[in-house]
Amino acid sequence: MTRHSNIHIISILYLISVFDTVMSIKIKKMWCIMQVSKRVLQLKDSPLRKLTPLIEAKKKEGKTFIHFNIGQPDLETPQCFFDAIQNFKGNNVPYAPSLGIPPLIEAIQGYFKHQGISFKSNEIIVTTGSSEAIFFVMNAICDPFDEVLIPEPYYVNTVSFMKQLDVVVKGIPTYASDRYHLPSMQDIETHITPRTKAMLLTHPNNPTGTVYSEYEMEMLKEIAIKHHLYLVVDEVYTGIVYDQIPSRSFASLEDLDDHVVIIDSVSKRYSSCGARIGAIASRNHNLMKEIGKLAQARLSAPTLEQIGAVALYNIAPSFIKKTAEIYECRRNVMVNALKDIEGIHVSVPEGAFYCLVDTPFHSAEAFALWCVEHFHVNHESIVVAPAQDFYSNPKSGAHQIRLAFVHDVVVLEKGLNLLKEAIKQYTFVQKGINV
Ligand SMILES: Cc1ncc(COP(=O)(O)O)c(C=O)c1O
Numbered sequence: 421m422t423r424h425s426n427i428h429i430i431s432i433l434y435l436i437s438v439f440d441t442v443m444s445i446k447i448k449k450m451w452c453i454m455q456v457s458k459r460v461l462q463l464k465d466s467p468l469r470k471l472t473p474l475i476e477a478k479k480k481e482g483k484t485f486i487h488f489n490i491g492q493p494d495l496e497t498p499q500c501f502f503d504a505i506q507n508f509k510g511n512n513v514p515y516a517p518s519l520g521i522p523p524l525i526e527a528i529q530g531y532f533k534h535q536g537i538s539f540k541s542n543e544i545i546v547t548t549g550s551s552e553a554i555f556f557v558m559n560a561i562c563d564p565f566d567e568v569l570i571p572e573p574y575y576v577n578t579v580s581f582m583k584q585l586d587v588v589v590k591g592i593p594t595y596a597s598d599r600y601h602l603p604s605m606q607d608i609e610t611h612i613t614p615r616t617k618a619m620l621l622t623h624p625n626n627p628t629g630t631v632y633s634e635y636e637m638e639m640l641k642e643i644a645i646k647h648h649l650y651l652v653v654d655e656v657y658t659g660i661v662y663d664q665i666p667s668r669s670f671a672s673l674e675d676l677d678d679h680v681v682i683i684d685s686v687s688k689r690y691s692s693c694g695a696r697i698g699a700i701a702s703r704n705h706n707l708m709k710e711i712g713k714l715a716q717a718r719l720s721a722p723t724l725e726q727i728g729a730v731a732l733y734n735i736a737p738s739f740i741k742k743t744a745e746i747y748e749c750r751r752n753v754m755v756n757a758l759k760d761i762e763g764i765h766v767s768v769p770e771g772a773f774y775c776l777v778d779t780p781f782h783s784a785e786a787f788a789l790w791c792v793e794h795f796h797v798n799h800e801s802i803v804v805a806p807a808q809d810f811y812s813n814p815k816s817g818a819h820q821i822r823l824a825f826v827h828d829v830v831v832l833e834k835g836l837n838l839l840k841e842a843i844k845q846y847t848f849v850q851k852g853i854n855v
Contacts, residue, residue: 463580464809471792475803478792482799485792486835488823489805491626491773493691495743500731501692505724516720519712520546520699524726527733528684528699534737537671539701545711546729548721550656550685550698555581557681557700558618560710561650562587566617571602573776573810573817575626575654590616591812596767596778600628602636608643618650619643623670624657627776627810627822629769631665637673644679650707651676654683656698659740661771662748677703688773689740690732696722697729747773750825750832757836758823761843775823776807780847784808784821787846795842802838 475485519525525544532539547553554577562568564586570578572591582589590611594600602608619640624631632640644651653670661667671682685698698721702708751768754775758766763780781787785806795801807820823839825832845855 459584459586463583466576466580471788471803474789474792478801483796484800485803486800486827486831486838487803488825488835488839489788489803490826491688491824492693492826493688493773494826494828495691495746497692497695498690498732498735498739500735501690501695501728504731505728508724508727513723516546516723516726518715518718518720520544520721521723521726521730523730524697524733527730528701531733532669532671532701535669535672537669539671539703542705543701543703543708545700545708545715546721546726547698547700547715548718549687549696550654550683551577551581552718552721553683553685553698553700554578554620554652554654555584556711556714557652557683557707558582558585558587558620559714560707561652561681562617565615567613567615568617569608569611569619569649571600571621571625572812573600573627573807573820575622576809578620578622578654579809588615589812593816594628594630596765596776599767599770600625600630600776602632602639605639605643608639609647612643612647612649616647616649618652620652620654621670622654622657624661624667624769624771626657626772627774627805627807628767629772629774629776631661631667631770634668637668637670640670641673641676641679644676649679650681651679652681652683656683656685656688657772658684659689659737660744660747660773662744662751663770665770667771671701679704681707686729686732689743690735691743692729692732695725695728695732697725747825750827750829751775753829753832754823754825754836757833757840761840763843763847773825775825777821777823779819779821779843781819781850784817784819787842788821790846790849791842795845797838797841800834800838802835802842804839 524546525541528544529539558581562585565588567588567590569590569592571594579589592608592611640651655669659667670680681702683700686695687693700711755766755768758764758777765778766775769775785808788804788806791802804821804823807817807822808814811817848855
């Protein structure tokens with residue numbers, strides 16, 4: 421081939437590639453194909469909320485639902501929260517300090533003090549709910565492809581945060597037969613690799629209601645020290661424990677100051693989900709300094725809600741005890757009703773306000789959808805949360821549903837009767853029998 425024909429071919433190839441680029445841009449413009457990141461594409465809709473559009477459509481048709489799917493407490497937000505915000509005297513709502521307003525940091529210190537735990541003011545950062553707290557902590561601890569151990573089934577949104585940070589979740593399997601308590605230290609250690617940075621726990625656990633024993637806490641401490649791991653503990657359900665099980669914060673573990681990071685929030689204990697106030701507490705000053713930069717970049721957590729949260733954190737601990745008694749009564753109602761339903765198994769929760777239930781169905785997700793779409797008694801139905809996304813291997817939880825007991829006893833009983841009927845009817849549907 422001559423030099424001329426070579427140049428000719430290269431020119432043609434160049435023109436083709438330019439044409440290709442121009443055309444693909446034109447096609448994208450023509451069809452409005454705007455690109456989004458691969459990172460968001462790998463995220464899933466929240467299993468707790470993805471039925472919402474269908475539920476809304478059904479409500480417009482006159483169907484009503486008892487919601488067992490979302491862990492939003494129905495109890496009244498304490499009046500002191502509203503009073504504190506109403507007493508705000510300014511004529512402008514300013515940004516708050518990035519790390520939180522001093523009275524709130526002081527109130528959070530006071531809350532821990534009641535548990536015999538001491539945090540200095542620079543060891544607490546106020547966040548926009550515990551969701552932001554988890555995101556900040558993981559962002560500050562992990563680089564992409566680092567690994568975090570999480571007992572599974574787990575709180576599903578945590579995994580979404582990890583994916584956003586390209587952090588790898590390593591599930592530590594736990595089982596209903598052990599009431600979802602942890603496996604042995606040796607078992608847990610098999611999941612640790614040179615890339616493991618942290619263990620992340622929810623205590624008491626969502627969705628299992630497991631409250632870790634003294635023995636488990638000491639074991640986790642030993643693992644954290646031996647393998648130089650952070651122990652990040654989401655304690656948003658602290659105090660909501662049953663059967664007089666002691667509720668101890670991981671912050672009370674000694675000789676673990678650099679390892680332990682506590683995540684907290686007003687959402688659950690004080691029935692204040694929409695306030696969006698949470699906190700990070702840790703004695704690891706280096707880590708807190710770095711998290712401080714993330715807090716600065718988002719300017720501040722909501723100012724007025726922080727003022728309201730001061731009042732919440734200052735409430736006497738007896739309030740939380742009374743709240744736990746209300747949930748304990750509801751738990752008993754739910755567990756007893758569930759034990760009465762043929763074909764299902766429930767692991768009795770020790771804390772938080774969820775029951776994780778084994779159904780007889782291969783796809784609890786299909787059952788949840790059927791309840792919304794087809795099932796009703798006098799135009800009333802239920803919404804349950806399928807549990808498959810609470811596991812790293814969805815097959816593990818494909819037959820499970822999570823039920824939140826965040827209704828008064830009358831509504832709970834009505835909802836559980838509906839569930840009983842739904843399970844009966846769906847069993848027939850599965851067998852191809854018309855109902
Ligand atoms: C274990 C756990 N952590 C965090 C959250 C989110 O809490 P927040 O409202 O403080 O962001 C929830 C909400 O259900 C939860 O169950």
